[in-house]
Each structure stands twice: as structure tokens, then as C-alpha cells.
Amino acid sequence: MLDAYIQSYNQAVFETDKPAALEVVNQALSDGLSPEDIVFKLVIPAVELMMALIEKDPDANLAQHFMTAQIAADVTEKMLEKFSKPPEMIGRVVIGAAYGDLHSLGKRIVSGCLKSLMVDVVDLGTNVSAEKFVDTAVTENAQVIAVSAMMVHTATSEKGSLGVRTLLQQRGLQQQIKLAVGGAPYRFDPELYVKVGADAWAPDGVTAAKVIVDLIREVKP
């Protein structure tokens, strides 16, 4: 039964059909699944299946990534209100667009997926300085800083990921806080993440959520 829900839900997401995805969720609720079941047995496995599908089929389009995140985040938010007790969170990430970068689509996709995977997300918005990333990660006890950059100069600038890496080094935080990056320039040069001092990167927003969860687990087993 659950497999059928997951399959129908993902088919709707793949077709970027939000009403159909929500219908599957409502059907599952009326068939007796609890809000916890919806999140842990339907939404999370569906997002994980989507991650696996995207890994096998990198041609999945941006609209599908966007809807995967939006629907999962919306459903999770609604279900969380109905949970009998607050769920245990996996960890916390501070996310934002690099200094000088005003693009927000990528981080919105990543944030949506992370929320559905029970990761606390502190979204700093766009045009974020390296200092703000690191200061916030420290005050919020985050395990990961995620820096999105859609332009080459914001990806490679000393005020972006490289600046975050420098501050983490200077403050002796490299073991406690990991650095993930993403955005168009990294798709064109998959080695770029190393050159900007990051621990990991992902070619798309949905995969980025998986990469960030893996980094959180490195820091917080």
C-alpha cells in the first residue's frame, strides 16, 4: 500500500502536478495513515527515491526539482502541526546565496528538501557575507554552511565560499562546521568546489539536500 502511495506521489511530483500529489497525501490520511506516517513513510522515502532517480537520470528538469522541494516542504509543514510530539531533527544548516549574488531559486529547492528531511534550516537570504555565514552558524550551532552561487564571480570570490573557508580555518571550526556549495558554475566545472574550499557540492538542489545530510552526519554521528 505504502509503495503505491509513494509511486503515485512521485509520479505527480515528476509531472509537477501539485494538486495530484496533495490528493495522494489526503487519500493516505483518510486511509488511516498518521501525520507521522505521512512524513516518515511517504514524504521522506519519496524524496529519497527522487534523489536516487535524479542521480540515475541527471536530465530531470529544474521544474521537477522545484516541485519536489515545494510539495515536500508544504506537506511536511502541514503534517508537523499535527504531530503528537515534535520530531527529532537530524541537524541544522545555515544557507544563503553568496556575497554579491541575488539568485534564490537554488537555495529554495535545497531548503524545501532539507525541511522535509527533518533538518533545521536557517535561511540568510541572498547577498550574504562570509562573516554572516560563519557567525550565524556558530550562534545557531549549525553543522553545515551551504553557499549557493549562480554566477562565476560570486562562486569564486574571496568574499564567498573562500571567505567562509578562511574564517572557519582562522576560528578553528573546520571539524565542527562543514561547507557545501552549489549553483550553475559548479555544474560546468565539477572540480570548482575544491578550488573554493568547500567540503562538498551537488549538481542540483535535490541532490544537495542529500549531500548536506551526509555532511551533518559526519559532524554529528
Next chain:
Amino acid sequence: MTPLEILSSATTGSPAPRIPVFCNMPDHGARELGMPAKQYFSKGEYVADGQLRMLRRYGYDNIWSLHYVGKEAELLGCREILFADDGVPNVADFVIKNLDDIAKLEIPADITQHPAWQPIADSLRILRSEIGATHPICAYATASTTLPAILMGMDKWMELFLLGPFDVRDELLRKCSDFSQQEIAALRALGASVLIYSTPFGSPYFVSRKQIEQIVMPWMRRDLLPGGSENLIYYCGMAPFNDVIDLIFDELHITNHYISPLADIAEAKRLINTRGLTCGAIDDIKMIHWSAEQTRAEVKRIVEIGKTGSHFLFGNGVMPLAVPEANIQAMVDAAFEYGRLA
């Protein structure tokens, strides 16, 4: 033969000594003139001067009139551009901040009378007068289905595009299409001989083929209705679009295609064949860290795939400012060398 004649030969498949070699460096002109980006883009004379100097220095075939993509947003009311001396200007003030703003959005009756248009007009007039008889002059126009991304932000546009309200989405698209029609006509009137039609939402990397066919295609057809598709290059912002090349031929009659470095260039050449021009682009982000030898090797690979049977042009993406000058020169030299035709 002049570069313009070489391009014409590549398009028609008639004999030529070599393939055309295009180089796209809209942001480099400021550095060439030793001035901040904001100052450089403030006058058409500066842009024309910067582009002409780079053309003389590197010796490629085309010249760019594009200032920056956000210029289109300025023509529609954007009041702030975030300039950077090490990269591309960003739109910092979205014209559409909420959906109610769509009803208020007004397309100027004549965009050529808008103050933001004057630097474009000035640069094009100079370029046409200086080298218009010998060199292709490139201009850039964003498709109606992509223009909203710079008016409201990509995530808000993706949301409206996919989830509606669809009557509001279509109202915005109609206005954007009215703008595209005007812009294309105005650029042609000023002497742009190659028009880059930028349409990322026309790539299956952005939306599904079904969405392209059902939603994007009718608006692209409308954009191009008044002036037709002559001298237009289909460009998806460096996103791959091999899967819709046939569709673009059938529905839009655009025969020139700018292929992403992430796409299979051999497949694209097979699909386009002698029906039009395959533009093979190098991954110039990798050029930041490549050596000159690595750059040459990649140019050789691309050109050898593409040049057989002619109907091929070599080009690049947006050439980041961090790419060493030696690599730019190596790219251009290698394209000339390997692009020789028997």
C-alpha cells in the same frame, strides 16, 4: 572573405576558408578601458570602444552590443542594478514584487524612447558604422517566457509558471511578449545582424518537453511573429536543448542553434546537419583553471566534431573575467587553426 561573408558561408554551406569564430565577452570591455563596470555600461560609446578594442586585440569574427541582461529589466522599470567589477551585473530591484504588480506593469509604447535604451542605440550605431559592413554585430533579446525571471526573480517566476494563477501568468507573458517583439524589431532596425534569442525556458533542462510544447512554444511563436526568425540564434543560457532541436525547426523555423557545453555536440550536429548552423561552445568556466594547452585541446575536440560538412560556428559561453588572457588568445588561435576548411 570578411567575417560577415564567412558567417554567411557557414550558414548556407557554401565554400569558405574556415569556420566562423565567435567570442562573447560582454563584461571584459570595462577592464579593457580600465574603468569600473558601472561607468563602462553608462555610455554606449564606452561599450562600443571596449568591444572594438578587444576585437582588434584577439581578432575573432563577431562583435557584441549587449550591455547586460538586466538592461531589459531597466527598460521595464527596474531602478537598481548591482554592478561588480569582477563579474556580471545583477538585477537588484525586482519590478514585480508581488502578483498585484503584474496588472500594473506597463510596456513602453516605444522602448527606443526610454532613457535606458540610449546606450544600446549609441553602441549599435557606432559598431554598425565602424565595422557593420564586414563583421557580424550580435545583439541579445530575452524570450517572453524567460523575461519574468529578471522582473520577479527565478523562484517566484518558476512558482507562477507552474502553479498559477494561470490567468495572471498569461497576462505577464502577454506583456513580456509585447516587449520581446518590440526589442527584436528595434535591435534589427539599429543594424544588429545576429540576434541571440535567449530562451532558457525553451530547454528541457528547465521544464519538461510537454511544458515547452504546450506553454512555452506558443509564446515564442508570438515573440517572433512580426519579424520572423531570420538571423536568430536559439540559445538557452548554456542549458542543453538537443531534445527539442527538431521541434524548434518545425515550430519556430529557427535554423541556428547555440549548443551547451553540457550537451552532446556530435548529436546536435547530426540533428541540425545541413539544415542550419550548429554553434559549438567551449566550457569557458573550466578555462579559468585550464592551461593554454588544455584550452587548445578542447577547442580542437569541438571543432573536429563540428566542422565536417561545414554549417558550424565555434563560440564560448559568457567568458568569466577570471579566465586568463592567455587562454582567451589560445582559444581564438586554436579555433582559427583547427577551423580551417579544405
